[in-house]
Amino acid sequence: MITQIGVLALQGAFASHAACIAELGHSPVEVRNTADLNNLDALIMPGGESSTMSQLLASSVLFEPIKDVIADGLPIFGTCAGMILLSHEIVDGKLDQCCFDAIDITVRRNAFGRQVDSFEANVDTVIGDFHGVFIRAPRIEAVGEKVQVLGTYGGEPVLVCQANVLAASFHPELAGDVRLHEYFINSFVTTKEK
Amino acid sequence: MELTRYDVGMSQNQKEPRSEQGTMRVKRGLAEMMKGGVIMDVVTAEQARIAEDSGACAVMALERVPADIRRDGGVARMSDPEMIESIQAAVRIPVMAKARIGHFVEAQILEALGVDFVDESEVLTPADEAHHIDKFAFTVPFVCGATNLGEALRRISEGACLIRSKGEAGTGNIVEAVRHLRSILGDIRRISQADAAEQFDWAKKLQAPLPLVQEIARTGRLQVPLFCAGGIATPADAALAMQLGAEAVFVGSGIFKSDDPAPRAKAIVEATTHFRDAHILAKVSRSLGAPMTGIGMDEINESQRFASRGW
Numbered sequence: 001m002i003t004q005i006g007v008l009a010l011q012g013a014f015a016s017h018a019a020c021i022a023e024l025g026h027s028p029v030e031v032r033n034t035a036d037l038n039n040l041d042a043l044i045m046p047g048g049e050s051s052t053m054s055q056l057l058a059s060s061v062l063f064e065p066i067k068d069v070i071a072d073g074l075p076i077f078g079t080c081a082g083m084i085l086l087s088h089e090i091v092d093g094k095l096d097q098c099c100f101d102a103i104d105i106t107v108r109r110n111a112f113g114r115q116v117d118s119f120e121a122n123v124d125t126v127i128g129d130f131h132g133v134f135i136r137a138p139r140i141e142a143v144g145e146k147v148q149v150l151g152t153y154g155g156e157p158v159l160v161c162q163a164n165v166l167a168a169s170f171h172p173e174l175a176g177d178v179r180l181h182e183y184f185i186n187s188f189v190t191t192k193e194k
Numbered sequence: 195m196e197l198t199r200y201d202v203g204m205s206q207n208q209k210e211p212r213s214e215q216g217t218m219r220v221k222r223g224l225a226e227m228m229k230g231g232v233i234m235d236v237v238t239a240e241q242a243r244i245a246e247d248s249g250a251c252a253v254m255a256l257e258r259v260p261a262d263i264r265r266d267g268g269v270a271r272m273s274d275p276e277m278i279e280s281i282q283a284a285v286r287i288p289v290m291a292k293a294r295i296g297h298f299v300e301a302q303i304l305e306a307l308g309v310d311f312v313d314e315s316e317v318l319t320p321a322d323e324a325h326h327i328d329k330f331a332f333t334v335p336f337v338c339g340a341t342n343l344g345e346a347l348r349r350i351s352e353g354a355c356l357i358r359s360k361g362e363a364g365t366g367n368i369v370e371a372v373r374h375l376r377s378i379l380g381d382i383r384r385i386s387q388a389d390a391a392e393q394f395d396w397a398k399k400l401q402a403p404l405p406l407v408q409e410i411a412r413t414g415r416l417q418v419p420l421f422c423a424g425g426i427a428t429p430a431d432a433a434l435a436m437q438l439g440a441e442a443v444f445v446g447s448g449i450f451k452s453d454d455p456a457p458r459a460k461a462i463v464e465a466t467t468h469f470r471d472a473h474i475l476a477k478v479s480r481s482l483g484a485p486m487t488g489i490g491m492d493e494i495n496e497s498q499r500f501a502s503r504g505w
Contacts, residue, residue: 116310171223
């Protein structure tokens, strides 16, 4: 069956995620206000600038409603800035930057350096080798005991999950490969319906 | 709660798995991340902090905003590295800086400083009357201005991974940016309807590489993201650019040449996100103080137009 996958569209690479969802035969929904959150089967938080999104979550009165749907168990997939927003603690962020505390990880913003240090490399994941695109990427510095590590690069976690939340420090939406989106839908969304 | 800690210093020394830097995918990736956002011109660290606090997705570090470059005249060059570094130290968001058209050494210096994006910009005085920078030679990504699709495709063929309308910088007048966006996006729509024979003619007319024209005919879109720049002064201007089909906006003089920059910056950020929601646009457009004064196009001589620089 076709599922409605919301993509937080305040700022960032939401269009690339929506294209991946459409390619898999599901229906992407751009989320910019609370009404857009109705009837979603899952929500993706894309990459972009986490401080910008943080600001827009507040001004668009979306922070609390999204915190509620996460607590209610809606499947969530956050990539890069999206992962920062979902984390328990942000290191090196802006002081007033808020996060959902939905997954017990400590994340350092831009830890891999500036854009000239951005890179692509193979990531070892639960679904096999995956081409990881890291753009001014955050680094997962610590994971809590409830967190499962599903992918690593150079021995460090880059793909993690906890309950209904999946998070990646790289950009599967830029890889030209929809297998991770498919994995998210199959393992987090479809399972939930059963 | 048990925590597993990862020593982040270690992998610098360890033998890392093979990774590639400066690929087109990595360079274009940062442009993808800026979509739906506002890139603001700033001339001091203090302005950069205001921009970041207002929700800018990046800042453009420069010594003078285009309105002042226009007023002062003379040769406009790359900014002082010290000034760029002070802005890099002040914010966490990407920092861009401008190099003169064709001035590949200024670009080398900006890359060495670790700026996140180089704008090969017509706002500065061109350094080469025939050649743009070979942007494939760099790890840092480049954005270039364009007034029409032919110019955009020539820049892409030189390695630009983000195109912006030129508009007419420093005027606070959106009319030229609208002309450029309509021209670029209109031609993309027309090419996507063109048959094979017509595509040859388009390549010739646009003075653009045929394979790029054929790719647009196939996909219906530009190869790289398209942003709007040049003349945005109000939240409504930003939303207009977005509704016309721009994927993000640059605001140069429009913010820090206005009466009250911080609220205007915030309002433009919100307008760029909620560009189709007229109620939100009405709300954020209220009581922002006076926008920059602005200049009518008939008040500017042909020779003083930035948009005609670049080939």
